[in-house]
Amino acid sequence: MLTRIMATPEGNESTHLRILDAIRAVPRGEVASYGGIARRCGLAGRARLVARVLRENDDADLPWHRILRSDGRIAFAPGTRQSREQARRLRAEGVLVRNGRVRMAAEEDTLHAAVWAPR
DNA sequence: AGAATGACAGGAA
């Protein structure tokens, strides 16, 4: 039956690409959360899918370091090589990192933003 | 099939 074909809007290649695009769209000096990226792709609740895409990514140009947990923490365990590399890259573009954490914009895609944002 | 595993999130304590 054809239901099976259309029944998987995610998990396919285009979803993967949309996520990568959303990550590339995060401006230099700014950050976004895994869940935020997912929402922007119409994939609410799939933060872990974004994490998976990042893990499997090999593109050196992808600004992977701009993606943080929703509370602003770097996802890698503190002290690890990757965690420090991420902090280094963020600071290199002017982002303040303190104790492996970044102050999140506090709005991103939250209800607060939806209600209060201009436009 | 059931359990374990993650570059997660959100709310409770």
Next chain:
DNA sequence: GTTCCTGCCATTC
């Protein structure tokens, strides 16, 4: 401010 705990989604054993 924390840390802890539960819920989630998708994949792998």
